[in-house]
Amino acid sequence: MTLHAAPGTGPKPMSTWTVPNILTVLRLLAAPGVAVMFLYFHRPWADWFALALFALAAITDFFDGYLARAWKQESRLGAMLDPIADKAMVVIALLVITGYSGMDPWLILPATAILFREVFVSGLREFLGDKAGLLKVTNLAKWKTTAQMTAIAVLFLAMGLEYVREAASLRSHRALIEALSDIGTSDVSVVDLARHGGNYVWNFGLALIWVAALLTLITGWDYFRKSLPFLKDTPK
Template sequence: MHGSTLTSLPNLITIGRILLIPVICWLLATGNLPLRAVALALYAAAAVSDWLDGYLARRLKLGSPLGRMLDPIADKLLIGALLVVLAWNGSFSELDLVPAIAILLREIFVSGLREFLGPRNVVVHVTTLAKWKTMVQLVALGIVILEALVPGWRLASDIALWLAAILTVWTGVQYFAGAWPHLLGDQK
């Protein structure tokens, strides 16, 4: 089955997104505004590829277990790495660190929860709200990157980041609530 291979088009797009992460992070870490603009363009391409790989997998019937594993990993790597770099380079105010840390902690927690539940044959399905959460995170981080390039975006950046954090924490609570019986040892 071609869709299950590493070289299927959707999986190659996902791998491309992963390979862009260190480039985007390095460009942002330089502190150079023209390079930040390049980082923003690459980041926009990476964010669009998150939608594109899934669309192509469904449209071309190339969905695969490998792709279903790689896609959320690519999202979490991109978002997590950017949160760290944007905190490191001063793009976040001290107050912005609160939603940034909340997002990072939730992403790690839910990944660990999935890892814990996997051997118990419990699948933690991605909810529609969690898909929206990822989109809002991607948009929010794009606005944070843009903020240094276009004056006057601070309020939009703050609102988007806090909205992303609220959705992120809320979906984390939903996953935790759904997993609660399994965490207690009840196999209902």
């Protein structure tokens, strides 16, 4: 005798809009939001707001994966959106920082390496199609993402401090003093912090982004090495 499950007693499909997936979508939306800060706010407020938004989004990168595993809510949608959100955050933030930093060559070189790797690996995954599963995220790749986001957050902080420092050097002008007061940078303690700490923070951020670029290239080479057997032409 064949037993049939009673109607409505079978396993229910998991909702797409789980908390982990919502966090991932919010992180994806935060990526262009970082650039939008510079359209609607004056500096240094744009720097501070971009830093806060980027930092909050980066934190969700940990929590969405952790919660998905802890609550057994891993989904195909989340697996697809998570790396896209990470790459969007890093690429857009680097473009903004590079543009507002005066095209510092010490930033352009590692930023170029990071962008090249991300585009290359994305194209590699697309080419491999259903075999792209062999390019699973490694622990080193996770450290790479952490290094990238930490470096970018530090660089946003340095940009805000540098802007305050440059404005403070011109405070002898009465009109500028009023402008500084309006944006909240006339406080001596803030100006002193910017003057003495801005360069140190920027150099620290540059060191971190070079480390991130090195990890990025290493993981890119690892993915390429793993994909080589699938890139060879088969004899006709």
